[in-house]
Amino acid sequence: MTGGKVKKSLGPYDSTHERILETALGLFSTKGYQGASTREIAQEAGVAEVTLFRHFPSKERLLQEVLSRFSVLPSLKAYIPAALELPYEEALTGMADHLFDTLVQIKDWVRVMQAEVQRSPEKLLTVFHGFIDDLFDTYASFFRELQQRGNLGDFDPEYAARAFHGIVFCYFSIEELLHRKQYKANDRGEAIRQFMRIFALGTVSRPADR
Amino acid sequence: MTGGKVKKSLGPYDSTHERILETALGLFSTKGYQGASTREIAQEAGVAEVTLFRHFPSKERLLQEVLSRFSVLPSLKAYIPAALELPYEEALTGMADHLFDTLVQIKDWVRVMQAEVQRSPEKLLTVFHGFIDDLFDTYASFFRELQQRGNLGDFDPEYAARAFHGIVFCYFSIEELLHRKQYKANDRGEAIRQFMRIFALGTVSRPADR
DNA sequence: TGCCGGTGTAAGTAAGCGCTTACATCAGTT
DNA sequence: AACTGATGTAAGCGCTTACTTACACCGGCA
Incomplete structure (x- = not known):
C-alpha cells in the first residue's frame, strides 16, 4: 500500500x-x-x-x-506565411484569432509569468522581454512584407505590431485572466472582427501613400 | 520614548x-x-x-x-469635453496621454487590483468590471458624439473604445507593470503618436461612409 | 491634576511553511 | 532471490506569520 x-x-x-x-x-x-x-x-x-x-x-x-516550459513562438510564426496569402482584413482576423487561442491555451503560464516578472524582475526581465521582442518582430515582419508589396500604408511596422498585439492581448487579459467573461457574456468572434476592421482601415494603403 | x-x-x-x-x-x-x-x-x-x-x-x-481608495473616472471623464473640441487625431493623442499618465499615477493600485481580481474573483468581479464598463462607456461616448457630428466612420463605439483602451493599457502594462522600460528605452510620446495615428485612420470618416 | 485617546515595547500563541530524515513497500530486471 | 529505482508514511525541525495581551508613555484638554 x-x-x-x-x-x-x-x-x-x-x-x-x-x-x-x-x-x-x-x-x-x-x-x-x-x-x-x-x-x-x-x-x-x-x-x-x-x-x-x-x-x-x-x-x-x-x-x-x-x-521555462512553453514555446509558442514557432506556432505563431508558422501562421504568418498563410496569412500573407489572404485578403488583408481576413489575414488580420485570422492572426488575431490564432493569437487569442494560443494565449487561452497557455493562460495559466501567462498569468504566472506576469506575476513573476513583477515579483522578481531581475531574474526574468531579459528572458521575458526577449520573448516579447520576438513576438513583436514576428508581427512586424508580416506588416513589413505587405508594405513591400504595396498593400499597406506608410507606418512603422513595429508600432503597428505593438498596437495589434495590444488590442488582442488586452482583450484576452480582461476576458480570460481577469474573468470578465464570467461577469458579462461577450461574442469573441465579433469582437475580434470589429477590432480588426478598425485596425485594417488604419493600416491599409490609400492613394495618398503612393 | x-x-x-x-x-x-x-x-x-x-x-x-x-x-x-x-x-x-x-x-x-x-x-x-x-x-x-x-x-x-x-x-x-x-x-x-x-x-x-x-x-x-x-x-x-x-x-x-x-x-477601495481610488477614483480616477472623474478625471478621465472630465477630459472628454476638451477633447471633443480638438482635431480628431490630436484629441486621441491627448486622451491616450492622459489615460497613460493616470495609469502611471495609480500603477501600484492597478497592480494590486489585477492580482486580487485573479486571486479572489468572487469578491471583486462586480466592482472591478463595473469600473471597466464605466471606462469603456466614457470613451465610447466620445466616439459616439463625433460620429453624430459626422466626423467618424461607421463602427460600434464600444468596440472602438475597447480597442483604444487596449492599445494604451497594454502599452502601459508592458512598459510600467512588466518593467520593459528598464529593459529597453522607448519614446513614449512617439509610441502614443504612432498608435493614435493608426487608430485615427481606422476610425475617421471617409466618403464611402456617407 | 486627572482623564482620555493614541501609540509604543515586549512577549506570546497557534498555525503554517519549506524542507529533511528514517524506514518501508513495490515493480521490474538480472 | 537479490538488487535497484521510484515512491510512500510518519515524524520532525526551525522559521515565519497574523494576531493578541499586558503594561507603559505621551500630548492635549478641561
Missing part, C-alpha cells in the same frame, strides 16, 4: 515529474507562488511531498521549471 | 491610518499580498504592528481598504 505503487510512466506526459509540473502551474496560476504550498501541490499531483522534493531541489526551482 | 510620541496629524494625508494604507499599497504592489507581512508594513509605515491592528481588524480588511 505504500511506495512503488504508481505504474511505470506511459510516456513523458504521464510521468510523476510532469504531473507535478502541471499541477504546480495550475496552482501557481490560481493561488500565486506563495499561496500554493508544496504540500498542496504534492497532494493534488497525487504524490507525497517528499517525492516532490526528490524531483525538484526547491520550490523556487519548481517554479523556474514551470516557467 | 514610547507611545504618544508621534505628533498629532497635520491633516488626513499625514495620519497614521493613511500612512499605513499608503505603505501597504506599495508593499502589496511590490511583493504581493502574501509577500508583504504585517510586520514589514508596520515597520515601513513607522508604527508598531499592534498599532496596525488597532486601525485595521485584519490584514484582509487592510487590503480591502487599500483597494
Whole structure:
C-alpha cells in the first residue's frame, strides 16, 4: 500500500515529474507562488511531498521549471506565411484569432509569468522581454512584407505590431485572466472582427501613400 | 520614548491610518499580498504592528481598504469635453496621454487590483468590471458624439473604445507593470503618436461612409 | 491634576511553511 | 532471490506569520 505503487510512466506526459509540473502551474496560476504550498501541490499531483522534493531541489526551482516550459513562438510564426496569402482584413482576423487561442491555451503560464516578472524582475526581465521582442518582430515582419508589396500604408511596422498585439492581448487579459467573461457574456468572434476592421482601415494603403 | 510620541496629524494625508494604507499599497504592489507581512508594513509605515491592528481588524480588511481608495473616472471623464473640441487625431493623442499618465499615477493600485481580481474573483468581479464598463462607456461616448457630428466612420463605439483602451493599457502594462522600460528605452510620446495615428485612420470618416 | 485617546515595547500563541530524515513497500530486471 | 529505482508514511525541525495581551508613555484638554 505504500511506495512503488504508481505504474511505470506511459510516456513523458504521464510521468510523476510532469504531473507535478502541471499541477504546480495550475496552482501557481490560481493561488500565486506563495499561496500554493508544496504540500498542496504534492497532494493534488497525487504524490507525497517528499517525492516532490526528490524531483525538484526547491520550490523556487519548481517554479523556474514551470516557467521555462512553453514555446509558442514557432506556432505563431508558422501562421504568418498563410496569412500573407489572404485578403488583408481576413489575414488580420485570422492572426488575431490564432493569437487569442494560443494565449487561452497557455493562460495559466501567462498569468504566472506576469506575476513573476513583477515579483522578481531581475531574474526574468531579459528572458521575458526577449520573448516579447520576438513576438513583436514576428508581427512586424508580416506588416513589413505587405508594405513591400504595396498593400499597406506608410507606418512603422513595429508600432503597428505593438498596437495589434495590444488590442488582442488586452482583450484576452480582461476576458480570460481577469474573468470578465464570467461577469458579462461577450461574442469573441465579433469582437475580434470589429477590432480588426478598425485596425485594417488604419493600416491599409490609400492613394495618398503612393 | 514610547507611545504618544508621534505628533498629532497635520491633516488626513499625514495620519497614521493613511500612512499605513499608503505603505501597504506599495508593499502589496511590490511583493504581493502574501509577500508583504504585517510586520514589514508596520515597520515601513513607522508604527508598531499592534498599532496596525488597532486601525485595521485584519490584514484582509487592510487590503480591502487599500483597494477601495481610488477614483480616477472623474478625471478621465472630465477630459472628454476638451477633447471633443480638438482635431480628431490630436484629441486621441491627448486622451491616450492622459489615460497613460493616470495609469502611471495609480500603477501600484492597478497592480494590486489585477492580482486580487485573479486571486479572489468572487469578491471583486462586480466592482472591478463595473469600473471597466464605466471606462469603456466614457470613451465610447466620445466616439459616439463625433460620429453624430459626422466626423467618424461607421463602427460600434464600444468596440472602438475597447480597442483604444487596449492599445494604451497594454502599452502601459508592458512598459510600467512588466518593467520593459528598464529593459529597453522607448519614446513614449512617439509610441502614443504612432498608435493614435493608426487608430485615427481606422476610425475617421471617409466618403464611402456617407 | 486627572482623564482620555493614541501609540509604543515586549512577549506570546497557534498555525503554517519549506524542507529533511528514517524506514518501508513495490515493480521490474538480472 | 537479490538488487535497484521510484515512491510512500510518519515524524520532525526551525522559521515565519497574523494576531493578541499586558503594561507603559505621551500630548492635549478641561
